[in-house]
Amino acid sequence: MSNYSDFVSGGGGAGGINEIEIKPDEFIMDENDTDVDAGTIFDIFDTANFSPDGTGAIWFNFNMPDGFDNTKDVLFEINYALNGVDDSKSVIVNTEAWVVDETDAPTEGSPDVDQSDTITSSTTNTAKMTTLSLTNGKVANALIGSTTKRFSIKMTRDGLIDTYSGTFQLMSVRIYQV
Numbered sequence: 001m002s003n004y005s006d007f008v009s010g011g012g013g014a015g016g017i018n019e020i021e022i023k024p025d026e027f028i029m030d031e032n033d034t035d036v037d038a039g040t041i042f043d044i045f046d047t048a049n050f051s052p053d054g055t056g057a058i059w060f061n062f063n064m065p066d067g068f069d070n071t072k073d074v075l076f077e078i079n080y081a082l083n084g085v086d087d088s089k090s091v092i093v094n095t096e097a098w099v100v101d102e103t104d105a106p107t108e109g110s111p112d113v114d115q116s117d118t119i120t121s122s123t124t125n126t127a128k129m130t131t132l133s134l135t136n137g138k139v140a141n142a143l144i145g146s147t148t149k150r151f152s153i154k155m156t157r158d159g160l161i162d163t164y165s166g167t168f169q170l171m172s173v174r175i176y177q178v
Contacts, residue, residue, distance in 0.1 A: 039167070039169055041081045041083070041129070041169050041171065045129070045171050046171070047081065047169035047170060047171050048169070048170045049167055049168070049169050050156075050157045050167075050168045050169070050170060051157070052091070052092075052157045052158070052159050052162035052163075052164065052165075052168070056156060056157070057154050057155065057156045058154070058155050058156075058170065059152070059153065059154050060152075060153050060173065061150055061151065061152045061153065062150060062151055062175060063149060063150045064148060064149055064150060064151075068177075069177055070141065070144040070145065070146060070148060071141050071144075072141050072177040072178070073138050073139065073140055073141050073177065074097075074138060074139040074141075074144070074151060074175060074176075074177060075133060075134070075138045075175070075176055075177065075178070076095060076133070076134045076137050076138060076153075076173060076174070076175055077131060077132065077133045077134070077173070077174040077175075077176065078093070078131070078132055078134065078170060078171075078172070078173050078174075079129060079130070079131050079170075079171040079172045079173075079174075080119070080129075080130055080132065080168060080169060080170050080171060081127070081128065081129055081130065081168075081169045081171065082119070082121050082125055082126045082127070082128075082130075082164065082166055082167070082168055082169075083126070083127060083166050083167045083169065084126070084164075084165060084166020084167055085126060085127075085166070086121055086126075086164055086165045086166045087121055087122055087123065087126070088120065088121065088122065089120070089121045089163040089164040089165065090118050090119070090120055090121075090161070090162060090163045090164060091118070091119040091120075091121065091157065091162055091164045091168050092116050092117075092118055092119075092157055092158035092161055092162040093116065093117045093118075093119065093134070093137065093155060093156075093157060094114070094115070094116050094137075094155065094156045094157065094158050095113065095114075095115055095116070095117070095134060095136070095137030095138075095153065095154075095155055096111035096113060096114050096153070096154040096155075096156075097111055097112055097113035097137075097139050097151055097152065097153050097154075098111050098112055098113075098151065098152040098153075099112045099113075099139060099143045099144060099145070099148050099151060100148065100149060100150045100151065100152055101145060101147040101148055101149060102147050102149050106152045111154070112139070112143050113137070113138070113139055113140075113143070115134075115136035115137050115138070116136060116137075116158060117132075117134045117135055117136050117137050119132060119164075119168075121164050121166070126166070129171065137155075139151060151175070153173075153175075155170070155173075
């Protein structure tokens with residue numbers, strides 16, 4: 001990532017829970033990777049397709065809305081689909097996050113958060129739309145300061161330990177606090 005303007009800005013929700021939903025036409029995909037591209041699921045929903053080679057990346061960013069609580073964790077929820085029968089295999093979703101203050105810019109290779117979540121393929125989530133709250137891919141409140149203005153996120157699949165041979169399709173990402 002060359003500079004902060006390479007990100008797409010988002011917004012925030014209102015009330016006690018702040019959230020943003022990132023849709024595939026707002027994703028910034030790694031232009032050097034031909035394996036990550038736009039696709040569709042069930043010929044209805046736009047998606048971003050991830051290959052498990054570890055090179056494709058989707059970047060997104062959101063500005064903290066007014067009233068955002070810097071004493072609570074920032075959580076991520078994804079809507080995804082697995083296409084291709086390959087039961088009991090693992091999709092490894094890596095989430096890197098940068099907590100950006102007023103004067104900061106994220107530095108590639110130095111995220112504040114670098115975590116992975118495992119999705120195991122089965123009949124309950126193959127060829128279906130599934131929602132998953134990431135357990136590890138989150139920003140802990142200890143990282144959020146009073147001058148934090150935005151979060152920059154990078155999602156990839158881990159090509160070394162990901163064993164799912166079908167297509168992993170990301171439909172949306174929701175960022176929220178509870």
